Amino acid sequence: MSTTPPGRRLRLGLPRRAFSQVLLMQLAIAAGVAVLATGLFLAPLGDQLDDQAMRRALAIAQTTAQQPQIAAGVRETEPSPDGPVQREAERIREATGAEYVVVLDVRGVRWSHTDPRRIGGLVSTDPGEALAGHDVMEIDDGTLGRSARGKVPLRDGDGEIVGAVSVGIAYDSVRARLIHAIPGLFAYAGGALAVGALAAWLISRRVQRQTRDLAFSDIAALLAEREAMLHGIREGVVALDADGRVRLLNDEAQRLLGVGEEAVGRSPEEALGTGRTADVLAGRVAGTDLLTVRGRRVLVANRMPTDDGGAVATLRDRTELDRLGRELDSTRGLIDALRAQDHEHANRMHTLLGLLELEMYDDAVEFVGEVVGDHRATSEQVTEKIRDPLLAALLVGKATVAAERQVALWITDGTRLPDRLIDPRGLVTVVGNLVDNALDAVAGTPRARVEVELRAEGRTAVLVVRDTGPGVPPEQRELVFTEGWSTKEPPAHRERGIGLSLVRTLAERQGGSARVGDASGGGAEFTVVLPEALTEPGAEPALTGAREATGEEA
Numbered sequence: 001m002s003t004t005p006p007g008r009r010l011r012l013g014l015p016r017r018a019f020s021q022v023l024l025m026q027l028a029i030a031a032g033v034a035v036l037a038t039g040l041f042l043a044p045l046g047d048q049l050d051d052q053a054m055r056r057a058l059a060i061a062q063t064t065a066q067q068p069q070i071a072a073g074v075r076e077t078e079p080s081p082d083g084p085v086q087r088e089a090e091r092i093r094e095a096t097g098a099e100y101v102v103v104l105d106v107r108g109v110r111w112s113h114t115d116p117r118r119i120g121g122l123v124s125t126d127p128g129e130a131l132a133g134h135d136v137m138e139i140d141d142g143t144l145g146r147s148a149r150g151k152v153p154l155r156d157g158d159g160e161i162v163g164a165v166s167v168g169i170a171y172d173s174v175r176a177r178l179i180h181a182i183p184g185l186f187a188y189a190g191g192a193l194a195v196g197a198l199a200a201w202l203i204s205r206r207v208q209r210q211t212r213d214l215a216f217s218d219i220a221a222l223l224a225e226r227e228a229m230l231h232g233i234r235e236g237v238v239a240l241d242a243d244g245r246v247r248l249l250n251d252e253a254q255r256l257l258g259v260g261e262e263a264v265g266r267s268p269e270e271a272l273g274t275g276r277t278a279d280v281l282a283g284r285v286a287g288t289d290l291l292t293v294r295g296r297r298v299l300v301a302n303r304m305p306t307d308d309g310g311a312v313a314t315l316r317d318r319t320e321l322d323r324l325g326r327e328l329d330s331t332r333g334l335i336d337a338l339r340a341q342d343h344e345h346a347n348r349m350h351t352l353l354g355l356l357e358l359e360m361y362d363d364a365v366e367f368v369g370e371v372v373g374d375h376r377a378t379s380e381q382v383t384e385k386i387r388d389p390l391l392a393a394l395l396v397g398k399a400t401v402a403a404e405r406q407v408a409l410w411i412t413d414g415t416r417l418p419d420r421l422i423d424p425r426g427l428v429t430v431v432g433n434l435v436d437n438a439l440d441a442v443a444g445t446p447r448a449r450v451e452v453e454l455r456a457e458g459r460t461a462v463l464v465v466r467d468t469g470p471g472v473p474p475e476q477r478e479l480v481f482t483e484g485w486s487t488k489e490p491p492a493h494r495e496r497g498i499g500l501s502l503v504r505t506l507a508e509r510q511g512g513s514a515r516v517g518d519a520s521g522g523g524a525e526f527t528v529v530l531p532e533a534l535t536e537p538g539a540e541p542a543l544t545g546a547r548e549a550t551g552e553e554a
């Protein structure tokens with residue numbers, strides 16, 4: 001068993017940090033490229049130096065062969081160490097730095113050589129090609145060792161070949177030039193490697209900052225955790241890039257927005273269409289906990305910019321919360337109405353008790369009849385004109401709340417709505433929102449009055465709600481249907497600006513409309529048209545599915 005503490009054990013293999021791994025890989029690549037480039041340069045360099053040496057030897061041989069005294073000496077004298085040919089050849093050799101300059105006749109007999117003892121002897125290599133009139137370049141071995149050679153024919157003044165000139169460049173000098181070039185080449189390669197290493201270090205430092213000095217395994221783990229978190233949380237997440245295009249949608253966001261993976265790479269307007277939801281996601285609407293309506297859902301959106309110029313938006317479904325808030329408002333209104341009724345009931349009981357104690361029995365009977373009759377008249381007025389029990393119960397309750405708030409709530413004589421509604425809860429939402437807004441508008445005004453008219457035109461339901469309030473200015477008649485827009489202070493438990501937006505959304509989804517204008521006696525008049533809202537006479541309304549579908553946003 002090893003006694004080395006775990007923290008001090010040598011860890012082999014690649015370093016864990018992304019910065020270190022990137023730096024190591026880039027250094028290896030830079031070094032490999034430098035070595036490869038050096039090898040690719042050195043490989044042809046030897047051949048180039050050989051070719052240069054052979055061409056130089058050929059040029060010296062051609063220059064020597066052009067000397068007229070050389071050809072004349074071969075033709076007119078005998079080969080001798082002190083002859084004119086030897087003297088001229090040695091002069092040229094010393095002047096050019098060649099290893100040897102050998103002049104030979106057509107028999108292959110040397111007339112010059114660096115070793116005078118070899119003059120008069122036959123050359124060691126075949127001169128046949130040069131004597132045949134051809135120039136020759138080659139690397140070959142001779143009596144003086146390996147050399148780069150150039151051979152040319154030697155001609156007299158008449159152009160007749162009288163011999164040949166062979167010039168050799170010592171091959172050791174060629175190799176010496178190659179070896180001499182290597183240090184410089186390595187210096188250049190080392191400089192390039194140093195520059196590459198510096199660039200690799202700078203790039204790796206940038207990677208280190210961008211990856212927060214994490215290891216690749218940590219980054220992979222974070223990515224896996226992010227995917228699990230994004231697709232596991234019950235909150236919609238939409239990520240946008242610097243160009244404002246969607247780059248990520250988790251499962252909940254797709255469900256809430258009603259889109260799929262095809263939205264990725266598109267702008268919010270292209271994916272969702274124009275509207276407040278697209279404006280909120282694109283950042284054209286600023287603020288926190290912004291309300292928007294998408295389909296049948298009430299969403300709360302928050303948008304946070306990111307360092308790369310993009311943004312991340314979160315979406316929460318508060319349809320149920322908004323419904324509960326409305327029910328709470330209604331419940332509070334009913335509680336206030338019941339409290340007022342309780343107070344009024346106590347007053348009536350005291351009045352009745354006084355009449356009985358005064359033995360005014362006829363007056364007591366008349367008083368009780370009037371009280372019961374008023375309540376019965378209100379209920380009968382609603383139920384005779386509106387046959388649907390949900391709508392009738394809603395309006396009876398609203399009448400009680402209106403009475404408590406000193407507002408007269410009237411069902412017009414033209415109201416006639418049979419019990420053939422396909423989606424009664426959806427219509428309850430529409431009526432409840434419009435009546436609540438009307439009661440808020442007229443509360444505290446003299447002779448406050450709200451009129452409700454509901455009528456059926458074939459299978460179309462038409463709802464008109466009038467009030468005697470201040471009305472809606474023409475420039476605000478479209479704004480009142482905008483999500484999040486309201487002139488009233490929001491209650492503590494929820495925000496304003498959703499009710500009328502839901503009314504228009506419900507109407508337009510059924511192919512209808514919702515608009516506001518001026519009432520004939522002053523105030524506002526809201527008109528909602530819902531085509532196909534009723535079944536044909538004698539048909540059974542499909543209540544179950546419709547009510548379940550609208551129950552989420554009622």
